[in-house]
Amino acid sequence: MNAVAFEYGARAATDFLDAHRLSARTPFQTCGWWRAWIREAAEAEGTTPVLVHMARGDRPTLVVGLQLHQDGGTALLRPLSWPWADYNEVAEVGDAPPTGPEPDIEGLAEAIDRCQREFGARLELSNLIADGPLLRAVSELGATSWPSDTVFRLDLTDPDIVRRVSERRDMRRKRRRIERLGKLRLTCADTAERVVARLPAFIELHTQQWRHRPDAVAPFDGGAVDRTYAAVAAEPSSAARIHELWLDETLLAGWFGFWHERTYYAYRSAYHLGHGRDSPGHLLTAAMVTELAAQGTDTFDLTRGAYAYKLELPSSRAPTMTASREQPRRA
Numbered sequence: 001m002n003a004v005a006f007e008y009g010a011r012a013a014t015d016f017l018d019a020h021r022l023s024a025r026t027p028f029q030t031c032g033w034w035r036a037w038i039r040e041a042a043e044a045e046g047t048t049p050v051l052v053h054m055a056r057g058d059r060p061t062l063v064v065g066l067q068l069h070q071d072g073g074t075a076l077l078r079p080l081s082w083p084w085a086d087y088n089e090v091a092e093v094g095d096a097p098p099t100g101p102e103p104d105i106e107g108l109a110e111a112i113d114r115c116q117r118e119f120g121a122r123l124e125l126s127n128l129i130a131d132g133p134l135l136r137a138v139s140e141l142g143a144t145s146w147p148s149d150t151v152f153r154l155d156l157t158d159p160d161i162v163r164r165v166s167e168r169r170d171m172r173r174k175r176r177r178i179e180r181l182g183k184l185r186l187t188c189a190d191t192a193e194r195v196v197a198r199l200p201a202f203i204e205l206h207t208q209q210w211r212h213r214p215d216a217v218a219p220f221d222g223g224a225v226d227r228t229y230a231a232v233a234a235e236p237s238s239a240a241r242i243h244e245l246w247l248d249e250t251l252l253a254g255w256f257g258f259w260h261e262r263t264y265y266a267y268r269s270a271y272h273l274g275h276g277r278d279s280p281g282h283l284l285t286a287a288m289v290t291e292l293a294a295q296g297t298d299t300f301d302l303t304r305g306a307y308a309y310k311l312e313l314p315s316s317r318a319p320t321m322t323a324s325r326e327q328p329r330r331a
Contacts, residue, residue, distance in 0.1 A: 004111045006118065007051040010038050016051055021237075022063060023096035025132070027258035027265050028085035032235025034065055037081040040231045042067065044224035049080055050119075053093070054111035059104040061093040064112060064134065068119055074327065075121035079128075084218075084228075086151070086267070086303040087320065088125060089132050108137035116328050123325040127304065130321050138323045147319035149304035154315050156293040156300055164314045166286045171279075175286075178278045182248035186287040189242040190259075195233040198242045202254045203229070206270035229256070245284040252280035255288065263299040264292050282309065 007016045017031045017038075024030040038049045047067040055061040065080030065088075079088035090108065116123055126148045128135040139145060155161050178184065189198040203220045210216040218225050232238045241264075243255045253271040257264055271280040289300055302310050304320065 003055045004114050005053055006115060007053070008048065010042055010049055013038055013049040013051045016053075020093050021095070022091040022093060024091050024260070025089040025129070026085075026087040027239055027260045028081060028087050029063075029065065029089055029091040030235075030237050030239065030260070032238030032240075033085075033232060034080060036228060036231035036235050036238065037084060040228040041081070041084065041224050047078075050077070050115065051080075052111050052115045054104070054107050055093075056104055056107055059101055059107065060096065062103060062108055062111075062133070063091045063093060064108070064115075065091070066115065068121065075119050077116065077119065077121045077123050079125055082126065086127060086265070087129055088127050088134065089129050090134050103133040105133060105136050105140060108133060109140040112137060113141055113328070116325070120327060122327040123323070125324075126322045127320040128323060130319060135321050135323055138325060141325055143323040143325040145321050145323040148322040149320050150306055150317050151304050151320055152302040152306075152310040152313070152315040152317055154289060154300035154302070154313060156289065156297050159293075161314050162289055162293045166290045168286070171282060171286050174278045175283060178247060178252075178275065178280075178283070182250075184252075184283070184287075185246050186284070186291060187244045187246065188291075189244075192234055192236045192238075192240070195240045195242050196230065198244065198254075199230060199233050199256075201251060202242055202244075202256055202270060205251060205254055205272065206268070209270050209273055243284065243288050245280060245287060247275070250275075253284040255284060259297070262297055263301050264288070264297050265301045265303060267303060285309075285313075 007013045014035055017035045022031050027033055042049050047069050050066045050068055052064040052066060053061055066077045067080050069076040189195045207220050210219055220226050233240050239258045239260045241257055241259050244251055245253045252275055255266050255269050257267045269281055292300060302315060
């Protein structure tokens with residue numbers, strides 16, 4: 001018999017996350033990410049968090065993070081932290097062993113179905129991992145699915161790819177040119193305390209780059225975006241990192257990202273406009289790829305979005321998926 005429970009609302013959801021450790025499939029299902037987003041962004045997004053957890057004695061307890069919207073007169077369930085998260089998937093309570101039992105897809109489907117019926121809601125799940133448990137579960141419920149966004153990844157276990165990224169001819173030329181002005185160095189804030197300390201400089205760099213751009217997405221303006229990033233940075237379990245490329249004491253570029261399960265997730269970047277002709281963002285990526293590969297990182301995940309700089313890299317491409325299911329009759 002499956003035991004299905006709902007944690008409805010910010011207080012109930014954060015209490016659950018405070019009381020449990022989760023094994024996350026991506027950084028966007030960690031306790032740290034979910035907790036920070038619920039506390040700082042959910043209200044600004046006009047949404048109510050719902051954690052659906054389902055337990056059966058012989059299987060791990062799975063947790064699905066959802067958020068309840070009102071779209072006109074229709075209730076709508078989307079993934080928790082939509083549209084901020086680049087990947088949406090389930091988490092497991094406790095420490096997931098490297099080779100554990102197969103996720104209970106049938107039980108997960110039952111839990112999602114009961115949640116939909118409880119709230120009388122339509123289901124709209126985007127950026128699901130292809131062939132992941134969440135997509136498989138909603139597919140069992142008859143959900144319609146189609147590709148969401150394309151994600152780009154670099155295989156850092158392939159020395160040829162690492163070399164092609166770090167030693168591109170144009171990058172060598174730009175590196176030589178900028179090194180005439182001073183010494184380049186790469187730094188990494190890799191603890192919560194260090195990320196918190198470096199975050200204001202990253203925000204300032206990003207703000208200067210995007211201040212006058214009409215296409216800025218989720219800009220830093222002193223509001224919910226700033227507070228949410230600060231909350232994520234302060235959460236040790238979020239595995240946030242800030243990598244920075246310096247020219248002497250001048251900050252040239254930065255990545256705010258996550259290191260999770262031998263994969264680096266490049267979430268948001270910024271660079272110094274005054275050095276734009278030298279492609280500081282590309283130089284930072286090249287330096288990071290070299291260092292991360294040497295440290296044993298398997299994958300540099302450039303996440304979603306077919307931006308020009310990603311298309312220039314020797315990356316592989318894969319789709320994430322959207323799944324939709326109509327509003328069922330209320331239980």
